[in-house]
Amino acid sequence: MLELKNVHKSYTLGGGLSLFGKETVKVADQICLTIEQGRCHGLVGESGSGKSTLGKMILGLEQPDRGEIWFEGKNMLTLSGRERKRMRRKIQTVFQDCYSSLNPRWPVYESVREPLNNFERLSAGEEKKTVRELFAAVGLQPEDITKYPHQFSGGQLQRISIARAIALKPKLIVLDEAVSSLDMLIQHQILQLLDELKTQYQLSYLFISHDLMAVRSISDQLSVMHQGRIVETLDGGDPLSSMKHPVSKQLVASILPSQPRNRSKPGLTEAV
Protein backbone atom coordinates (compact mmCIF):
# COMPACT_ATOMS: atom_id res chain seq x y z
CA MET A 1 0.00 0.00 0.00
CA LEU A 2 2.88 2.38 0.84
CA GLU A 3 6.30 1.87 -0.61
CA LEU A 4 9.40 4.00 -0.27
CA LYS A 5 11.97 3.32 -2.97
CA ASN A 6 15.54 4.42 -2.46
CA VAL A 7 14.61 7.64 -0.65
CA HIS A 8 17.40 10.11 0.14
CA LYS A 9 17.29 13.29 2.18
CA SER A 10 20.04 15.56 3.52
CA TYR A 11 19.96 18.78 5.51
CA THR A 12 22.55 21.47 5.06
CA LEU A 13 23.61 22.91 8.38
CA GLY A 14 25.34 26.26 8.92
CA GLY A 15 24.42 29.40 7.01
CA GLY A 16 26.66 31.56 4.86
CA LEU A 17 27.87 33.45 7.95
CA SER A 18 28.90 30.30 9.82
CA LEU A 19 32.59 30.17 10.82
CA PHE A 20 32.61 26.46 10.15
CA GLY A 21 31.12 26.58 6.68
CA LYS A 22 28.28 24.34 5.54
CA GLU A 23 27.87 20.76 6.65
CA THR A 24 25.56 18.24 5.04
CA VAL A 25 23.84 15.67 7.24
CA LYS A 26 22.25 12.62 5.63
CA VAL A 27 18.98 11.89 7.43
CA ALA A 28 17.60 9.39 4.91
CA ASP A 29 20.02 7.23 3.01
CA GLN A 30 18.74 4.69 0.46
CA ILE A 31 15.53 4.12 2.43
CA CYS A 32 13.36 1.26 1.16
CA LEU A 33 10.32 0.47 3.25
CA THR A 34 6.93 -1.13 2.64
CA ILE A 35 3.75 -0.91 4.70
CA GLU A 36 0.97 -3.29 3.79
CA GLN A 37 -2.72 -2.64 4.29
CA GLY A 38 -3.97 -3.31 7.80
CA ARG A 39 -0.47 -3.71 9.20
CA CYS A 40 1.65 -1.73 11.60
CA HIS A 41 5.26 -1.04 10.66
CA GLY A 42 7.31 -0.01 13.67
CA LEU A 43 10.30 2.30 13.23
CA VAL A 44 12.75 2.39 16.08
CA GLY A 45 16.15 4.02 16.47
CA GLU A 46 18.14 6.36 18.62
CA SER A 47 17.42 10.08 18.76
CA GLY A 48 18.50 11.84 15.56
CA SER A 49 18.54 8.67 13.44
CA GLY A 50 16.03 10.18 11.00
CA LYS A 51 12.72 8.57 12.06
CA SER A 52 10.62 11.75 12.21
CA THR A 53 12.03 13.05 8.94
CA LEU A 54 10.95 9.82 7.28
CA GLY A 55 7.44 10.25 8.72
CA LYS A 56 7.34 13.86 7.50
CA MET A 57 8.31 12.80 3.97
CA ILE A 58 5.44 10.28 3.95
CA LEU A 59 3.09 13.01 5.17
CA GLY A 60 4.35 15.41 2.49
CA LEU A 61 5.71 17.85 5.07
CA GLU A 62 9.28 17.35 3.80
CA GLN A 63 10.45 16.54 0.27
CA PRO A 64 13.03 13.82 -0.40
CA ASP A 65 16.08 14.82 -2.45
CA ARG A 66 15.77 11.60 -4.44
CA GLY A 67 13.66 8.46 -4.55
CA GLU A 68 10.00 7.56 -4.85
CA ILE A 69 7.08 7.38 -2.43
CA TRP A 70 4.28 5.17 -3.77
CA PHE A 71 0.90 5.14 -2.07
CA GLU A 72 -2.04 3.11 -3.39
CA GLY A 73 -0.30 2.67 -6.72
CA LYS A 74 0.63 6.34 -7.25
CA ASN A 75 3.95 8.10 -6.90
CA MET A 76 3.09 10.87 -4.43
CA LEU A 77 6.01 12.98 -5.60
CA THR A 78 4.77 13.33 -9.18
CA LEU A 79 1.06 13.98 -8.53
CA SER A 80 -0.64 17.23 -9.46
CA GLY A 81 -1.53 19.53 -6.53
CA ARG A 82 -5.21 18.57 -6.62
CA GLU A 83 -4.56 14.85 -6.82
CA ARG A 84 -1.99 15.07 -4.04
CA LYS A 85 -4.52 16.84 -1.78
CA ARG A 86 -7.04 14.07 -2.49
CA MET A 87 -4.49 11.39 -1.63
CA ARG A 88 -3.10 13.23 1.38
CA ARG A 89 -6.38 12.99 3.29
CA LYS A 90 -5.82 9.24 3.32
CA ILE A 91 -2.60 9.71 5.32
CA GLN A 92 -3.03 11.27 8.75
CA THR A 93 -0.81 11.71 11.76
CA VAL A 94 -0.74 11.70 15.55
CA PHE A 95 2.21 13.45 17.18
CA GLN A 96 3.58 13.16 20.69
CA ASP A 97 2.51 16.71 21.52
CA CYS A 98 -1.28 16.62 21.36
CA TYR A 99 -1.41 20.34 22.09
CA SER A 100 -0.01 21.01 18.60
CA SER A 101 -3.14 19.52 16.98
CA LEU A 102 -5.66 20.82 19.56
CA ASN A 103 -6.23 24.54 19.84
CA PRO A 104 -6.33 25.35 23.59
CA ARG A 105 -8.89 28.11 22.97
CA TRP A 106 -11.35 25.85 21.16
CA PRO A 107 -13.72 23.28 22.63
CA VAL A 108 -12.28 19.94 21.46
CA TYR A 109 -15.31 19.52 19.17
CA GLU A 110 -13.87 22.25 16.92
CA SER A 111 -10.50 20.52 16.61
CA VAL A 112 -12.04 17.17 15.68
CA ARG A 113 -14.52 18.67 13.21
CA GLU A 114 -11.81 20.76 11.47
CA PRO A 115 -10.70 18.04 8.99
CA LEU A 116 -14.36 17.18 8.29
CA ASN A 117 -15.06 20.84 7.64
CA ASN A 118 -12.05 21.06 5.28
CA PHE A 119 -12.74 17.94 3.26
CA GLU A 120 -16.36 16.79 3.66
CA ARG A 121 -19.62 18.51 2.90
CA LEU A 122 -21.67 17.65 5.96
CA SER A 123 -24.54 19.53 7.51
CA ALA A 124 -24.02 20.87 11.06
CA GLY A 125 -26.15 18.01 12.41
CA GLU A 126 -24.23 15.33 10.49
CA GLU A 127 -20.95 16.84 11.60
CA LYS A 128 -21.98 16.76 15.27
CA LYS A 129 -23.19 13.16 14.94
CA THR A 130 -19.88 12.13 13.30
CA VAL A 131 -17.80 13.82 16.02
CA ARG A 132 -19.87 12.12 18.74
CA GLU A 133 -19.33 8.75 17.02
CA LEU A 134 -15.59 9.42 16.78
CA PHE A 135 -15.48 10.23 20.50
CA ALA A 136 -17.26 6.97 21.28
CA ALA A 137 -14.83 5.08 18.99
CA VAL A 138 -11.84 6.32 21.02
CA GLY A 139 -13.47 5.58 24.37
CA LEU A 140 -14.64 9.09 25.34
CA GLN A 141 -18.10 10.28 26.26
CA PRO A 142 -20.12 12.08 23.54
CA GLU A 143 -20.79 14.96 25.98
CA ASP A 144 -17.00 15.54 26.27
CA ILE A 145 -17.06 17.33 22.91
CA THR A 146 -17.94 20.66 24.53
CA LYS A 147 -14.97 20.64 26.93
CA TYR A 148 -11.62 22.44 26.43
CA PRO A 149 -8.20 20.71 26.20
CA HIS A 150 -7.16 21.79 29.73
CA GLN A 151 -10.10 19.77 31.11
CA PHE A 152 -8.59 16.46 29.90
CA SER A 153 -5.71 14.25 31.04
CA GLY A 154 -2.76 13.53 28.71
CA GLY A 155 -4.19 10.12 27.78
CA GLN A 156 -7.63 11.59 27.01
CA LEU A 157 -6.02 14.32 24.88
CA GLN A 158 -4.20 11.66 22.90
CA ARG A 159 -7.54 9.86 22.38
CA ILE A 160 -8.95 13.14 21.00
CA SER A 161 -5.92 13.49 18.67
CA ILE A 162 -6.62 9.94 17.46
CA ALA A 163 -10.32 10.80 16.93
CA ARG A 164 -9.21 13.73 14.79
CA ALA A 165 -6.75 11.54 12.86
CA ILE A 166 -9.43 8.93 11.98
CA ALA A 167 -12.14 11.52 11.17
CA LEU A 168 -11.51 11.31 7.41
CA LYS A 169 -11.27 7.51 7.43
CA PRO A 170 -7.59 7.45 6.43
CA LYS A 171 -5.76 4.38 5.16
CA LEU A 172 -2.48 5.15 6.90
CA ILE A 173 -1.63 6.95 10.15
CA VAL A 174 1.89 8.09 10.99
CA LEU A 175 2.18 7.85 14.78
CA ASP A 176 5.28 9.78 15.82
CA GLU A 177 6.14 9.11 19.47
CA ALA A 178 2.37 9.06 20.02
CA VAL A 179 2.55 7.32 23.39
CA SER A 180 5.98 8.46 24.56
CA SER A 181 4.80 11.17 26.95
CA LEU A 182 2.27 8.91 28.70
CA ASP A 183 2.82 6.81 31.80
CA MET A 184 3.04 3.01 31.38
CA LEU A 185 -0.59 2.20 32.19
CA ILE A 186 -2.05 4.89 29.90
CA GLN A 187 0.50 3.97 27.23
CA HIS A 188 -0.79 0.39 27.37
CA GLN A 189 -4.42 1.57 27.05
CA ILE A 190 -3.65 3.79 24.05
CA LEU A 191 -1.68 1.00 22.34
CA GLN A 192 -4.66 -1.29 22.89
CA LEU A 193 -7.02 1.34 21.43
CA LEU A 194 -4.75 1.78 18.38
CA ASP A 195 -4.71 -1.97 17.87
CA GLU A 196 -8.53 -2.16 18.03
CA LEU A 197 -8.94 0.78 15.62
CA LYS A 198 -6.47 -0.85 13.22
CA THR A 199 -8.75 -3.88 12.92
CA GLN A 200 -12.03 -1.90 12.99
CA TYR A 201 -11.01 0.61 10.29
CA GLN A 202 -8.51 -1.61 8.39
CA LEU A 203 -5.82 0.98 9.15
CA SER A 204 -2.11 0.79 8.49
CA TYR A 205 0.33 2.48 10.83
CA LEU A 206 3.87 3.74 10.73
CA PHE A 207 4.61 3.65 14.45
CA ILE A 208 7.71 5.73 15.21
CA SER A 209 9.31 5.52 18.63
CA HIS A 210 12.62 5.32 20.40
CA ASP A 211 10.87 2.89 22.81
CA LEU A 212 11.55 -0.61 21.54
CA MET A 213 9.05 -2.23 23.91
CA ALA A 214 6.18 0.02 22.75
CA VAL A 215 7.10 -0.60 19.09
CA ARG A 216 7.35 -4.33 19.66
CA SER A 217 3.95 -4.52 21.36
CA ILE A 218 2.01 -3.05 18.42
CA SER A 219 4.04 -3.74 15.28
CA ASP A 220 3.65 -6.52 12.73
CA GLN A 221 6.94 -5.50 11.14
CA LEU A 222 9.78 -3.56 12.68
CA SER A 223 12.67 -1.58 11.16
CA VAL A 224 15.68 -0.25 13.00
CA MET A 225 17.12 3.08 11.86
CA HIS A 226 20.65 4.31 12.43
CA GLN A 227 22.22 7.45 10.99
CA GLY A 228 19.60 7.77 8.24
CA ARG A 229 19.71 4.12 7.20
CA ILE A 230 17.44 1.18 7.87
CA VAL A 231 19.91 -1.34 9.20
CA GLU A 232 17.49 -4.19 9.85
CA THR A 233 13.83 -5.11 9.21
CA LEU A 234 12.10 -7.93 11.08
CA ASP A 235 8.80 -9.50 10.14
CA GLY A 236 7.01 -11.86 12.50
CA GLY A 237 8.32 -13.70 15.53
CA ASP A 238 9.79 -11.93 18.52
CA PRO A 239 12.01 -9.14 17.18
CA LEU A 240 13.95 -8.93 20.45
CA SER A 241 15.37 -12.41 19.99
CA SER A 242 15.77 -12.23 16.20
CA MET A 243 17.66 -8.93 15.94
CA LYS A 244 21.13 -9.38 14.48
CA HIS A 245 22.55 -5.94 13.68
CA PRO A 246 24.82 -4.48 16.41
CA VAL A 247 22.69 -1.29 16.56
CA SER A 248 19.52 -3.36 17.10
CA LYS A 249 21.27 -5.43 19.76
CA GLN A 250 22.35 -2.24 21.47
CA LEU A 251 18.72 -1.10 21.58
CA VAL A 252 17.73 -4.43 23.11
CA ALA A 253 20.55 -4.17 25.65
CA SER A 254 19.38 -0.71 26.68
CA ILE A 255 16.00 -2.04 27.88
CA LEU A 256 16.10 -2.23 31.64
CA PRO A 257 15.03 -5.68 32.84
CA SER A 258 12.99 -5.96 36.02
CA GLN A 259 15.97 -7.61 37.75
CA PRO A 260 18.79 -5.03 37.86
CA ARG A 261 21.32 -7.84 38.28
CA ASN A 262 20.40 -9.10 34.78
CA ARG A 263 21.00 -5.76 33.08
CA SER A 264 23.44 -6.05 30.20
CA LYS A 265 26.17 -3.50 29.78
CA PRO A 266 25.86 -1.06 26.88
CA GLY A 267 28.93 -0.49 24.74
CA LEU A 268 28.38 -2.02 21.36
CA THR A 269 29.07 1.23 19.59
CA GLU A 270 32.54 0.17 18.53
CA ALA A 271 30.99 -2.76 16.61
CA VAL A 272 28.61 -0.48 14.63
Ligand SMILES: Nc1ncnc2c1ncn2[C@@H]1O[C@H](COP(=O)(O)OP(=O)(O)OP(=O)(O)O)[C@@H](O)[C@H]1O
Ligand atom coordinates in the same frame (compact mmCIF):
# COMPACT_ATOMS: atom_id res chain seq x y z
N1 LIG B 1 14.57 21.04 9.38
C1 LIG B 1 15.78 20.58 9.71
N2 LIG B 1 16.91 21.24 9.36
C2 LIG B 1 18.11 20.75 9.67
N3 LIG B 1 18.32 19.60 10.32
C3 LIG B 1 17.25 18.90 10.69
C4 LIG B 1 15.92 19.34 10.40
N4 LIG B 1 15.05 18.41 10.89
C5 LIG B 1 15.80 17.44 11.46
N5 LIG B 1 17.11 17.73 11.34
C6 LIG B 1 18.24 16.90 11.80
O1 LIG B 1 18.09 15.64 11.16
C7 LIG B 1 18.47 14.58 12.03
C8 LIG B 1 17.35 13.58 12.12
O2 LIG B 1 16.25 14.19 12.82
P1 LIG B 1 14.90 13.42 13.11
O3 LIG B 1 14.03 14.33 13.90
O4 LIG B 1 14.35 12.89 11.85
O5 LIG B 1 15.41 12.22 14.01
P2 LIG B 1 14.61 11.26 14.99
O6 LIG B 1 15.19 9.91 14.82
O7 LIG B 1 13.15 11.40 14.76
O8 LIG B 1 15.00 11.85 16.41
P3 LIG B 1 14.10 11.96 17.75
O9 LIG B 1 13.80 10.56 18.19
O10 LIG B 1 15.00 12.69 18.69
O11 LIG B 1 12.87 12.73 17.39
C9 LIG B 1 18.86 15.24 13.36
O12 LIG B 1 20.26 15.38 13.39
C10 LIG B 1 18.19 16.58 13.29
O13 LIG B 1 18.90 17.54 14.04
